Structures are given as structure tokens and as C-alpha cells.
Amino acid sequence: MREYFAIYRDSLRRWGKGESEGYKLEWIEHLATAESVELWCARIADGRMAAGGIFVFAPRHTVYWHGAMLEELAASRPANALHHALIAESRRRGCRLYDFNPSSGHAGTDEFKRSFGAREHQFSIWSFRSPIATRVASGAQRARGRRV
Amino acid sequence: MGTEVLMPLFVRRGLLRKGPFARAVSTQPGVYGGPLAARGRLGPEGWASFARAARSLPFGRIDCFGNVLDPLPAELSATFGATSRTTHVVELDRLPEDPVESYEPACRRNVRKAEREGVTIARVESGCRARVLRDLPRLVASLGQRRE
Numbered sequence: 001m002r003e004y005f006a007i008y009r010d011s012l013r014r015w016g017k018g019e020s021e022g023y024k025l026e027w028i029e030h031l032a033t034a035e036s037v038e039l040w041c042a043r044i045a046d047g048r049m050a051a052g053g054i055f056v057f058a059p060r061h062t063v064y065w066h067g068a069m070l071e072e073l074a075a076s077r078p079a080n081a082l083h084h085a086l087i088a089e090s091r092r093r094g095c096r097l098y099d100f101n102p103s104s105g106h107a108g109t110d111e112f113k114r115s116f117g118a119r120e121h122q123f124s125i126w127s128f129r130s131p132i133a134t135r136v137a138s139g140a141q142r143a144r145g146r147r148v
Numbered sequence: 149m150g151t152e153v154l155m156p157l158f159v160r161r162g163l164l165r166k167g168p169f170a171r172a173v174s175t176q177p178g179v180y181g182g183p184l185a186a187r188g189r190l191g192p193e194g195w196a197s198f199a200r201a202a203r204s205l206p207f208g209r210i211d212c213f214g215n216v217l218d219p220l221p222a223e224l225s226a227t228f229g230a231t232s233r234t235t236h237v238v239e240l241d242r243l244p245e246d247p248v249e250s251y252e253p254a255c256r257r258n259v260r261k262a263e264r265e266g267v268t269i270a271r272v273e274s275g276c277r278a279r280v281l282r283d284l285p286r287l288v289a290s291l292g293q294r295r296e
Contacts, residue, residue: 041272061217077262081263087240087243102235123215126214
């Protein structure tokens with residue numbers, strides 16, 4: 001897990017983010033111990049971890065929830081190998097969908113996902129707000145409207 | 149018999165962990181991490197349980213990723229606000245025998261290159277299960293709605 005966290009920190013650096021902006025090791029450890037959550041990794045020939053991802057498996061649906069890659073080993077294309085293997089694994093388990101999840105605005109990520117033949121699907125993020133939070137949000141929206 | 153729904157939530161730490169401004173995030177319904185009914189689809193009754201339970205949680209806002217395979221029933225849409233997002237999915241039952249054939253040429257070359265360079269893919273077993281299991285109740289919010 002620590003090995004994966006190390007390459008995640010390398011990815012944060014590549015994305016121009018500070019360590020404080022990312023997830024903590026404890027969060028990744030929590031997530032990866034949950035039922036149906038699996039950490040998979042790609043290793044180069046000498047055994048070093050080059051890329052990894054946290055995948056959430058459901059009976060019909062695999063979700064790629066989190067991923068990271070070590071830049072210095074990117075030339076071996078570990079991320080391509082990882083997703084290729086997980087697409088095959090998801091099919092073997094009887095899933096219908098391999099879901100790359102929305103991108104967080106990292107350049108090239110959408111293109112990378114499309115290169116696997118992935119198609120765009122619209123979906124919604126549903127937000128439930130408490131009555132107080134609803135009033136606060138409405139007030140903020142009105143205030144923004146007055147400023148425009 | 150009602151529906152028991154289990155919904156692990158990602159919750160911010162610190163002062164904003166609870167209260168009218170606290171925010172919690174859940175992943176796709178039907179996938180571990182999202183509102184989950186046993187191992188199947190959430191269905192209208194499961195969604196109704198989720199909507200009822202959401203009102204009783206100590207958060208100002210709960211965001212829940214939608215599931216391409218199991219969207220929120222239209223009659224419950226009014227309970228929630230929605231933000232449209234785009235995800236990328238591979239439809240696994242449409243793949244050819246060798247998934248690589250459906251990839252774009254560059255991706256195909258990258259997968260082959262990784263294979264030639266000896267990149268291997270494996271699942272990483274968590275070495276911290278015993279320690280983390282103790283903390284799972286903190287991670288998992290159970291939204292059981294059971295009727296006798």
C-alpha cells in the first residue's frame with residue numbers, strides 16, 4: 001500500500017498539486033480494505049511498481065476510482081497494461097460496464113480513456129441538502145445574481 | 149420487509165465533519181461505496197429508503213454519484229438537486245474476444261509494448277486489514293430502514 005502511495009505522490013507532483021491536496025495514506029488504506037474494493041498494480045520486469053489503481057467491483061459494474069503512475073517508468077506503458085488487464089478481469093467476472101469515472105480535469109485523461117474504446121455517458125451527481133443548507137445555498141445564489 | 153441500504157460516506161475531517169455545513173460524498177449506487185442494497189440494484193424501494201434516511205443524517209449536504217446502470221427514479225428527482233457529469237464507460241458485452249481489437253491504434257501499441265517489456269499486473273493484498281477493520285464503523289454509515 002505504501003508503494004502505491006509513493007507513486008500517487010509522484011502523480012500529484014506531475015499534476016502540479018501539493019501533497020496536502022491529495023488523499024492521505026490512511027484514506028487509501030481504509031478504502032482498500034473494504035469489501036469489493038481492490039488495489040491492482042502494474043510492475044515492470046525488475047519488480048518495481050510502475051502504476052496502480054483502486055477499483056470498485058459490483059456484480060455488473062467495475063469503477064476505476066483512483067489511479068497513479070510513476071513518471072520515470074511511464075515509457076513501459078504500465079497504465080495501458082493495467083486497464084487492459086482490468087477490462088479483461090471485469091468481463092471475466094461478468095460485469096457489463098467498465099467505468100473510468102469522471103476525470104478531474106487532468107489534461108489528456110479523457111483522451112486516454114477514449115483510447116480504450118470507452119464512450120461518453122452522461123450521468124448526474126445527486127445532491128441532497130438539509131433545509132438549512134438549502135436556505136444558505138439559495139441566499140448565496142441570490143447574492144451572486146445581484147453582483148452580476 | 150423493507151429495504152436495507154448501506155451507504156459508506158467520505159466525510160471531511162475537522163470542525164466541518166458534522167452540522168449544517170458538513171458535506172459527505174458517496175460513490176455510485178450499486179457499487180461498493182454508494183447506496184447499496186444487498187448485492188443487487190437499488191430499485192425504487194431502495195432509493196426511497198435512501199431518500200428517507202438522507203434527511204436524518206447529520207450533514208448539510210450529501211453528494212451521490214449516479215450510476216449509469218441504475219439511475220435515480222424520476223419520482224425521487226425532486227428530492228435531490230442534480231449536477232450533470234460525463235463519465236467514460238466500456239461496454240464489456242460488446243467487446244470482441246480480444247479487447248485490444250477495440251482499442252485505438254496507439255493504445256493497442258502501448259498495450260503490446262507493455263507486454264513485450266514484461267509488465268505484469270497483479271492484485272495487491274492489503275497488509276493492514278486487521279488494524280483498519282476496527283475503524284470501519286467510522287467509515288460506514290448504515291442507513292438501514294427496516295420494517296417489521
